[in-house]
Amino acid sequence: MKLFRISRQSNRARYTLCAISTLCALFTSATVLAAKSHRESPQVAIAIHGGAGTILRSSMTPEKEAAYKKVLTQAVQHGYGLLQDGAKGEVAVVETIKILESSPLFNAGIGAVYTFDGEHELDASIMHGGTKNAGAVAGVKTIRSPIEAALLVMDESPHVMLSGPGAEEYAKENGLEQVDNSLFDTEFRKQALDKAKARMEQASNGYGLQQGNERFGTVGAVVLDGWGNIVAGTSTGGMTAKRYGRIGDSPVIGAGTYADNASCAVSATGHGEYFIRYNVAADICARMNYQGLTLKDAANTVINDVLVKAGGDGGVIAIDGKGNIAMPFNSAGMYRASIDVHGEVTVAIYKD
DSSP: OHHHHHHHHHHHHHHHHHHHHHHHHHHHHHHHHHHHHHHHSOOOEEEEEEEEEOOOGGGOOHHHHHHHHHHHHHHHHHHHHHHHTTOOHHHHHHHHHHHHHTOTTSSSSTTOOOOTTSOOOEEEEEEETTTOOEEEEEEESSBSOHHHHHHHHHHHOSOSEEEHHHHHHHHHHTTOOBOOGGGGOOHHHHHHHHHHHHHHHHTTSOTTTTOSGGGOOOEEEEEEOTTSOEEEEEEEOOOTTOOTTOOOSTTSBTTTEEEOTTSEEEEEEEOHHHHHHTTHHHHHHHHHHHHOOOHHHHHHHIIIIIHHHHTOOEEEEEEETTOOEEOOBSSSEEEEEEEOTTOOEEEESSOO
C-alpha cells in the first residue's frame, strides 16, 4: 500500500513536470515567432508636402502655423497608419493627398487658386515605382478629388494623361464624385486673385506678372510600402490668375512626379515652368541611377544648384527604396512632414 502511494505521487510529479515543460516550450516558441515576426515586418515610410514658397514668418501667426501643422500631422499619420496596416503605396498616397485636397489651407482641391476667369482648374498625377505605371489629369473643374482621378487613369485606362472635359467624362463614367466648381471657392484665394490681377493691370496686361507669393502651392506624397515599392503623387490648383489653359509641372510625369524602385520617388512643388524645363523629378532619380549619388545629394543638387542657377524656386519631397527621405527647398519655406522607417515624425515649415 505504501509502495502504491509512492508510485502514484511519483506519477503526479512526472505529469506536473511534463506539463511545465510543455508550457515552457510553447512560451519559448511563441516568443521566438513574435521576435521573428517583428524582425521580418516590412519597413514603411512616408513624406508629404503642402507647397513651397515665400512663407514669411512675419505674416504667420501662431494660430495659423498651428493650423497648418495640424493638417500636415493628420495627413502624414493617416498615410503611415495605412502603410503599417499593409496598404499598397498607391492607396496610401491617394488617401493621404485627399486629406490635403480637403483642406482650404492648401492649393489643391478645396482651397485651389482661381484662374484669371474666376474658376478653378485642377491637375494631379501619380506614379508607381515598381510597375512604372502612371496616371494624370489636367485642367479638370468638376472632379472632387483630382488625385483619385489620376489613380483611375493609371489603374483602369491605357493612357497616362487625360485633360479637361474628357478627363471629367471618364471620371464620371467610372463613378468618381462630381461637384460644382464653386465647391473649391475660398475667400483667401479670391483675395489673392484680386491682388494678382491688380498687378497685371498696373503693368498694362503684363501676363506672367501675377507671380507674386500666389504662384506657389501644391500638395504631394511619396511612400515606401511593405512590398518594397515606392510611389509618388502630386495634386494642385496651379498658378493664381493663370490663363489660356496653362498647365504646370504637377501632372507632368518626370517634371512634378516620378517614381522608380531602382532610385527614388519624387513629388515637386514650386514654379512649374522651371520644373518642366529641367525635368526635375526624373533628374533627381537619374542622378542616383547614373552618378551613384545618394538621395540627399541628388535632390539637393537639383534643387539648390541646378534650379537656383536657372532662377527657379521651389522644393521636393523624395524617398528611396531603403526609406531614406529628403525634403530640400530653395524658397523661404515649404510645408512638409514625414515619418521615417524608425517611426520618427517630422513636421516643419521653415529651414530651422
